[in-house]
Amino acid sequence: NRQILLASRPQAAVTPDNFKLVETPLAPLGQGQVRVRNHYLSLDPYMRGRMSDAKSYAEPQPLDEVMIGATAGEVVESNHAAFAVGDKVAGMFGWQEYGTSDGAGLHKVDDTHVPLSAYLGAVGMPGVTAWYGLNTIIAPRAGQTIVVSAASGAVGSVVGQLAKLAGCRAVGIAGGPDKCRYVVETLGFDACVDYKAGNLYEDLKSATPGGVDGCFENVGGEGLDATLARMNAFGRIALCGMIAGYDGQPVPLAQPSIILRSRLLMQGFIVTEHMDVWPQALRELGGLVAQGKLQYRETIAQGLENAPEAFIGLLKGKNFGKQLVKLI
Numbered sequence: 479n480r481q482i483l484l485a486s487r488p489q490a491a492v493t494p495d496n497f498k499l500v501e502t503p504l505a506p507l508g509q510g511q512v513r514v515r516n517h518y519l520s521l522d523p524y525m526r527g528r529m530s531d532a533k534s535y536a537e538p539q540p541l542d543e544v545m546i547g548a549t550a551g552e553v554v555e556s557n558h559a560a561f562a563v564g565d566k567v568a569g570m571f572g573w574q575e576y577g578t579s580d581g582a583g584l585h586k587v588d589d590t591h592v593p594l595s596a597y598l599g600a601v602g603m604p605g606v607t608a609w610y611g612l613n614t615i616i617a618p619r620a621g622q623t624i625v626v627s628a629a630s631g632a633v634g635s636v637v638g639q640l641a642k643l644a645g646c647r648a649v650g651i652a653g654g655p656d657k658c659r660y661v662v663e664t665l666g667f668d669a670c671v672d673y674k675a676g677n678l679y680e681d682l683k684s685a686t687p688g689g690v691d692g693c694f695e696n697v698g699g700e701g702l703d704a705t706l707a708r709m710n711a712f713g714r715i716a717l718c719g720m721i722a723g724y725d726g727q728p729v730p731l732a733q734p735s736i737i738l739r740s741r742l743l744m745q746g747f748i749v750t751e752h753m754d755v756w757p758q759a760l761r762e763l764g765g766l767v768a769q770g771k772l773q774y775r776e777t778i779a780q781g782l783e784n785a786p787e788a789f790i791g792l793l794k795g796k797n798f799g800k801q802l803v804k805l806i
């Protein structure tokens with residue numbers, strides 16, 4: 479069983495030598511256990527936080543253990559009544575080819591109408607993140623304008639499409655013309671601002687003629703500042719991520735006084751603390767994907783050995799849509 483361990487903690491940017499590839503023999507399967515061949519590994523920005531031992535909402539990933547992560551795969555051996563060989567499952571086996579479990583945290587998934595990989599993206603944790611932040615924190619009404627950053631990504635792409643389905647004007651912020659074109663033409667947002675084009679505030683102003691009622695923030699920094707400056711009174715901000723600061727860079731707010739002047743509500747959240755909404759959110763998201771009403775895109779690295787490089791790319795915005803590693 480090939481595995482990738484956390485070998486050391488990054489000082490600033492993650493480097494390949496923070497990881498170590500090892501091969502460990504698989505132990506015989508015990509009573510009540512199930513063995514899964516992982517087909518896909520999900521790479522997510524939160525993993526950067528776990529690599530560090532700074533104080534956070536979650537415990538750090540221990541050194542010399544398999545890197546944490548969500549996986550989707552197929553049962554290949556089972557001594558567990560609830561799982562049969564051939565079942566497709568989503569779990570949290572981390573960066574390794576095989577996972578062994580007593581069934582805790584393992585969920586059967588149906589890949590007839592929803593592809594297996596989507597259970598790590600639009601119909602998995604990133605999709606629920608979008609659903610939760612939009613529906614419970616922003617709670618938009620038809621006709622309102624919603625801005626989302628990292629708009630072409632796993633979370634952002636779902637936020638904008640759900641906002642459109644709710645009758646809102648959806649405006650994305652993304653890096654580069656290709657991502658922006660995709661956000662408008664394929665995902666169906668009303669507009670997308672390319673923050674790399676150098677005219678962020680003016681471009682966002684043109685894209686939001688009626689101001690902004692809801693901000694779904696994934697990045698922090700200049701995009702957040704520009705969006706706050708466009709917010710209407712009593713607007714709401716779902717603070718989902720601040721990836722611009724994950725390597726330790728400060729991401730200050732340029733004008734916090736806007737929160738007071740515009741009487742804004744800003745709420746941070748961690749999706750795994752709201753497990754009560756997951757069944758409903760996953761049902762809705764799965765239905766939308768199966769009906770072709772929710773589009774998503776994936777960037778897929780091939781082979782476990784390429785996971786570190788793909789993860790480093792994700793933290794630099796090289797991914798275009800949900801970043802996965804295909805193991806088989």
Ligand code: NDP
Pocket residue numbers: 522523524603604607628629630631632633634651652653654657696697717718719720721722723747748749750792793794795796797798799800801
């Ligand atoms: P994405 O698929 O959106 O990938 C990350 C994207 O962030 C990049 O592709 C890049 O897109 C964008 N980005 C913008 N600025 C930077 C920067 N300075 N450095 C690196 N990337 C940048 O990832 P996810 O959809 O998985 O996650 C989006 C956000 O949601 C993250 O902040 C993540 O931590 C957060 N999150 C929070 C959760 C919660 O419970 N609160 C749960 C899940 C995710 P571009 O090229 O357009 O800039």
